[in-house]
Structure formats: C-alpha cells, structure tokens
Amino acid sequence: MRRNIIQKIWDAHVVERRKGFPDILAIDLQLVHEVTSPQAFQMLRDHKLSVFSTRRTLATVDHNVSTTRNRKILPNPISRKQILALRENARDFKVRLLDMGSGKQGIVHMIGPECGVTLPGSTIVCGDSHTSTHGAFGALAFGVGTSEVGYVLATGCILQSPSQTMRINFKGHREKGITAKDLILKLIEQIGVSGGRGYTLEYSGDAIRALSMEERMTICNMSIECGARAGLVAPDETTYEYLKEREAAPKGKKWEEAIEHFKKLPTDEGATFDREVEVDLEGLAPMVTWGTNPGQSTTIEGHIPNLKDLAPKDRDLAKRSLEYMGLKPGTPLNGIPIEYVFIGSCTNARLSDLKAAAQIMKGKKIAKGVIAYVVPGSEEVYRRAKEDGLIDIFIQAGVDFRHPGCSSCLAMNEDKIPSGARCASTSNRNFIGRQGPGARTHLMSPIMAAAAAIEGKIVDVRRIL
Amino acid sequence: MRKVYSQIVPLNILDIDTDVIIPAQFLTTTTKEGLGEYLFHRIRDQDPNFPLNIPKYQKAKIMVAGSNFGCGSSREHAAWAISDHGIHVILACSFADIFYSNALKNQILPIILPEKIIDHIFEAEEKSEEYKVDVDLKEQRVTLPDGESFIFDISPYRKECLLNGMDDLEYLMSKESEIRAYFKKHPPLFDVDAIQTKDEDAGEL
Numbered sequence: 096m097r098r099n100i101i102q103k104i105w106d107a108h109v110v111e112r113r114k115g116f117p118d119i120l121a122i123d124l125q126l127v128h129e130v131t132s133p134q135a136f137q138m139l140r141d142h143k144l145s146v147f148s149t150r151r152t153l154a155t156v157d158h159n160v161s162t163t164r165n166r167k168i169l170p171n172p173i174s175r176k177q178i179l180a181l182r183e184n185a186r187d188f189k190v191r192l193l194d195m196g197s198g199k200q201g202i203v204h205m206i207g208p209e210c211g212v213t214l215p216g217s218t219i220v221c222g223d224s225h226t227s228t229h230g231a232f233g234a235l236a237f238g239v240g241t242s243e244v245g246y247v248l249a250t251g252c253i254l255q256s257p258s259q260t261m262r263i264n265f266k267g268h269r270e271k272g273i274t275a276k277d278l279i280l281k282l283i284e285q286i287g288v289s290g291g292r293g294y295t296l297e298y299s300g301d302a303i304r305a306l307s308m309e310e311r312m313t314i315c316n317m318s319i320e321c322g323a324r325a326g327l328v329a330p331d332e333t334t335y336e337y338l339k340e341r342e343a344a345p346k347g348k349k350w351e352e353a354i355e356h357f358k359k360l361p362t363d364e365g366a367t368f369d370r371e372v373e374v375d376l377e378g379l380a381p382m383v384t385w386g387t388n389p390g391q392s393t394t395i396e397g398h399i400p401n402l403k404d405l406a407p408k409d410r411d412l413a414k415r416s417l418e419y420m421g422l423k424p425g426t427p428l429n430g431i432p433i434e435y436v437f438i439g440s441c442t443n444a445r446l447s448d449l450k451a452a453a454q455i456m457k458g459k460k461i462a463k464g465v466i467a468y469v470v471p472g473s474e475e476v477y478r479r480a481k482e483d484g485l486i487d488i489f490i491q492a493g494v495d496f497r498h499p500g501c502s503s504c505l506a507m508n509e510d511k512i513p514s515g516a517r518c519a520s521t522s523n524r525n526f527i528g529r530q531g532p533g534a535r536t537h538l539m540s541p542i543m544a545a546a547a548a549i550e551g552k553i554v555d556v557r558r559i560l
Numbered sequence: 561m562r563k564v565y566s567q568i569v570p571l572n573i574l575d576i577d578t579d580v581i582i583p584a585q586f587l588t589t590t591t592k593e594g595l596g597e598y599l600f601h602r603i604r605d606q607d608p609n610f611p612l613n614i615p616k617y618q619k620a621k622i623m624v625a626g627s628n629f630g631c632g633s634s635r636e637h638a639a640w641a642i643s644d645h646g647i648h649v650i651l652a653c654s655f656a657d658i659f660y661s662n663a664l665k666n667q668i669l670p671i672i673l674p675e676k677i678i679d680h681i682f683e684a685e686e687k688s689e690e691y692k693v694d695v696d697l698k699e700q701r702v703t704l705p706d707g708e709s710f711i712f713d714i715s716p717y718r719k720e721c722l723l724n725g726m727d728d729l730e731y732l733m734s735k736e737s738e739i740r741a742y743f744k745k746h747p748p749l750f751d752v753d754a755i756q757t758k759d760e761d762a763g764e765l
C-alpha cells in the first residue's frame with residue numbers, strides 16, 4: 096500500500112493496535128525541561144518506578160532560566176525551585192541533563208538538532224507544544240501534557256490514535272526578504288489557527304526543498320499555531336549534511352545504514368493525504384501579525400482589516416484583539432511604532448537568524464527609546480555568535496544581548512515586556528499577556544524585527560536590504 | 561465520573577488559548593494542586609463581568625466554550641486549573657488536540673457538539689435566570705433544560721478510564737512485555753552519552 100511519510104513513521108512505532116483502544120506508540124526520544132516535568136517525575140516516585148530508558152531521554156533548562164550574566168546563581172527564587180527540582184530528578188533518575196554552563200544548554204528544541212539526537216523517522220515528544228520543530232528532520236515530533244511526559248518516562252510509550260494527514264504544498268518561489276517565518280505565518284493566516292486541528296502536516300514543494308535545516312525548523316516549529324498536532328519535512332541531502340558528524344548521531348557504518356533507512360521515509364509516489372492545501376508564494380511580502388493570535392496577520396503592505404470585512408464569527412474576536420493591541424481597523428501595518436524588540440525563541444534564535452538580524456543592524460544604532468533584546472537559543476549559538484563577531488555588532492547597535500533561554504517568548508523569567516508596550520517579536524505567539532501582562536506582540540521574521548529596532552517602527556525590511 | 565447536573569458557565573469566545581486559561585507566571589509550581597484560584601487569572605482580574613466573576617457561575621461544574629478551546633501551549637496546568645476550580649465537563653464544538661488529551665487525563669470530560677447546538681446553548685442561557693444541563697457519560701447524552709438531548713462521541717477506552725478512574729499508566733504497565741520486546745528490536749540510533757560537555761563550573765560562556 097502506498098503510504099505518506101507520516102503514516103510510515105507512525106506504523107513503524109506501533110507496539111500494539113487493538114480495536115476500541117488508542118495505539119500503543121513507541122517514543123524514540125523524550126526531551127525534558129524544568130517546567131512541565133516536576134509532576135511527571137513525582138508520578139514516578141509515587142509509583143516507585145524508574146525511567147524506562149535513560150538512553151532515550153535528554154533534559155535541559157530553558158523556560159524559566161535567567162538570561163542575565165549571573166544566571167548560574169539562579170537569581171529568581173521561583174524559577175530556582177524548578178531548576179533545582181530538575182537537577183535532583185536528573186540525578187536520581189540518571190537522566191542526562193545539559194545544564195547551564197555545560198556548553199550544550201539551550202532551548203529544548205534547539206539542542207536536540209544541535210547534538211544530533213533529532214533523527215529522521217523517529218518519534219519525539221516533549222512537554223512543550225513547539226516540539227513540532229524537530230519535524231524539520233522528518234521526525235514525527237509533538238508536544239504532550241505532563242501526564243504523558245510521565246507515561247513516556249515510565250514506559251517509553253504513549254497511548255494515542257493516529258491523526259489525519261495534510262500536505263501543504265508551497266507553490267512558487269520566494270523573493271528576497273521573504274523568510275521561512277513569512278511562509279509559515281502566511282499558511283496560518285490562510286488556514287486559520289484551527290485549520291490544522293486533528294492533522295499532522297507534511298510541508299512540501301520546491302520552496303521547502305530549497306530551505307536550510309534552520310529555516311525548516313522555523314516552519315515546523317509553528318505547526319501548532321494552526322492547531323496541527325505536528326508538522327514535518329521529508330529528509331533529503333540537506334538533512335543528512337546537517338546531521339552528519341553531530342555528536343550523538345550514528346557514526347561510520349551505522350550512519351550509512353541509517354541513511355538507507357531514512358531514504359525509505361519520503362511519501363510514496365501516489366500516496367494520498369486526508370487534505371491537501373496549496374500556499375501560493377507569488378508576490379508574498381513580509382508577514383506581520385496585528386492581533387492576539389498568530390492567524391491574525393497580513394503583509395507589511397497591508398492594513399488591519401475593517402471589522403465589516405471579516406466573517407461574522409471572527410468580528411468579535413478581532414474587536415477584542417484590537418482593543419488589547421491598542422490599534423484601529425484600517426491602519427496600515429507599515430509605520431506602527433514599537434518600543435521593544437525581541438529576537439529569540441525556538442522559532443528564530445538559531446545562528447542563521449542572528450546572522451540575518453546582525454546584517455540589518457551592522458553599523459547602525461537602534462532607534463532612540465527602543466529596547467532590543469537578542470537572546471540566542473543555545474550556548475552553542477552563543478559561542479558561534481561570539482566567534483563570528485555577531486555579538487559585537489549587536490552591542491554596538493545598542494542591543495541587550497543576553498544568555499540562552501526561552502526568555503521573552505513566554506516571559507516566565509524576568510524578561511517581560513511592560514504592560515501597554517508594543518514589541519516586534521520573532522517568537523511564535525502573540526496571545527494576550529504572552530510576553531507579560533498587557534504586552535502587545537507583533538510576530539515577524541528576524542530581519543523584520545531588526546529593521547523595526549533600527550527605525551523604531553514596523554517597516555518593510557526589503558527597502559533596506 | 562458518571563453523571564453531572566449543573567448550572568453552566570458560558571465562555572462565548574473563540575480560540576481560548578492556554579496562556580489565557582493559566583498564564584505562564586503560574587507554571588512555576590512543582591505540584592498539580594491549587595491552580596484553580598488562578599484560572600483565567602488576568603481576565604478575571606481585569607473584567608468584573610467575566611462569567612467566572614459572577615456568583616451564579618462560580619459553582620458551575622459545566623463550562624460551555626467557543627470553538628478551538630485550549631489552543632496553544634501544551635501546559636497541562638490548564639487542565640489542572642480547570643479541574644481544581646471544580647469544572648468536570650466542557651462543551652464546545654471543537655477542542656485543541658493537546659488540551660483535549662490533557663483534559664481526559666484529569667477527569668474532565670470534553671464534549672464535542674455541533675456549533676448549532678453550542679450557539680443555541682449560549683443564546684438560551686443568556687435568556688435564563690438559571691440554566692442547568694445534565695450530562696450522562698454512560699449514556700453519552702447531554703440534556704438541556706428544555707428536555708432536548710444529544711448523543712456525543714467519546715472513544716470507548718477514554719470512556720472506560722473516566723468511568724472507572726483508570727489511567728494510561730495502568731494500561732501501559734500491563735503491556736510491559738510487549739513494550740520491552742519492541743524496544744529490544746529497535747535500539748536507539750543516537751547516543752546521548754556521546755554529547756561532550758564542559759565542566760559545569762567552567763565559567764562564563
């Protein structure tokens with residue numbers, strides 16, 4: 096039978112299928128972080144269980160770590176408790192923890208690929224909805240709740256029924272200044288924040304094939320923002336080139352064998368999907384959100400919609416969103432003043448993102464009154480950014496360059512955007528209060544955020560490329 | 561859980577995300593208890609007319625919400641907060657996948673009903689002083705105050721879990737030998753021990 100890549104990975108991981116029951120699905124890798132794991136380890140303690148497979152488990156601290164220079168002394172007492180709990184759990188249950196200062200700590204979805212544990216054809220879970228990021232490697236990767244974190248720790252498996260499958264075909268090619276972030280924001284705008292609900296997505300088309308691994312990660316990262324369970328890109332030479340020689344990836348003969356296995360993963364010719372969607376990139380301009388969900392967006396050439404032009408169901412939501420955002424219908428996106436810029440998060444805190452932003456800022460100063468944070472996603476990215484001179488460029492531009500973590504994406508630590516302040520952000524969610532109570536978030540690409548920092552307002556980055 | 565008969569609390573808002581249900585500042589807990597007090601914290605704080613601030617809704621065990629309820633973050637804290645507040649059933653025309661799964665693991669029954677019916681409930685509730693709905697899990701039936709009733713769908717396994725207080729851990733543990741056999745045949749391709757790290761105190765980056 097002809098199968099698509101999603102079905103192939105799922106089928107290969109079914110331990111048992113029984114009528115009337117969800118499948119018992121084997122998980123190849125579980126990533127663990129401090130915020131969604133304490134109760135799961137507690138469950139193991141309560142049941143006097145050990146971790147089923149420490150070889151398939153990798154932990155780090157990211158969500159609530161401080162991003163200041165003195166972060167290792169755990170300056171925030173509230174987050175300190177969770178970080179200490181994870182250290183204790185990692186020690187007691189013999190789980191590998193990549194802690195601050197190890198040289199490998201970082202946002203959980205960045206360190207998996209960096210270390211080479213994120214492999215094609217594998218199943219990956221983490222107590223975090225952006226686990227879909229790992230789909231960039233042709234892995235079936237999805238977020239789970241803390242109960243499931245516990246079940247996987249205890250048994251290596253979860254109980255789930257397969258989702259439906261959807262192929263997203265990006266048609267046409269993207270012009271200069273159009274980034275992976277714009278592609279995914281465009282998709283979410285097109286199908287809506289619940290358009291992918293119940294589905295796992297395969298991203299395909301020439302435009303996807305042409306993307307680097309880092310760009311594919313940006314796309315897959317935001318799969319959850321259209322409601323999809325997961326999203327992936329079939330592996331190809333770009334994937335193998337990225338993974339080859341990564342520390343934890345298979346080596347020598349094992350690598351050769353692994354590649355043979357990976358090459359069988361792509362969707363069979365003629366295999367079908369439950370739904371197919373086409374996204375036309377022709378004439379696409381940089382995308383910016385105006386509302387309080389990632390689907391409320393338009394291009395930099397566009398205007399905030401007039402309420403009467405929206406479907407009746409969407410009107411009430413748009414009205415609430417605009418009240419919160421302090422914006423009026425019909426306003427052009429271009430020119431909206433901002434006070435904060437955040438370049439970071441599992442969506443856009445990789446080296447290529449920082450490089451692209453640095454290129455825009457090089458030799459310039461951020462606008463007066465603007466506070467700009469650049470937060471590398473991992474210690475590895477920090478190190479490379481330093482080596483490549485990016486940190487100097489940012490600091491000379493007046494940016495606050497910080498230490499690795501999730502930071503202002505969800506503002507669990509001290510990196511909060513003040514109430515009422517407007518932020519150009521490369522993160523993934525513009526929900527009410529996401530970057531701090533009352534904070535107003537506009538999602539965009541790293542180059543768009545960098546341009547906003549320089550000009551103090553949302554502008555079309557293509558003018559200065 | 562078998563039957564719930566209660567006043568409903570109406571949340572007629574689309575795409576309610578888990579950041580709104582329980583803001584990130586409350587995720588610093590290491591236990592599951594006590595989150596009910598922070599349920600919808602910011603909206604409750606800012607909007608005195610938010611239903612959960614109105615006395616008649618505060619003891620409701622059934623919530624009725626707009627579509628795509630629970631979207632966004634995978635935080636199970638959202639389900640913990642809802643459960644801790646005393647909500648046992650949520651009616652909506654759709655739920656975000658992860659939230660749906662999290663709810664079921666915390667003795668919350670998420671019921672999917674057609675949009676038309678959900679809209680009807682919102683309208684009828686608005687016009688009533690009291691609006692009590694009857695939910696019968698065993699019969700998979702929701703009965704409205706006017707006597708009209710609807711059958712809902714739930715997977716037989718999940719229904720069993722809710723009725724008997726059983727969880728996935730029990731079921732998975734009962735399959736230990738099958739699981740061990742699978743993993744024996746499929747050793748990990750990667751090696752987490754190959755990751756080289758610096759001494760933890762090696763100093764600054």
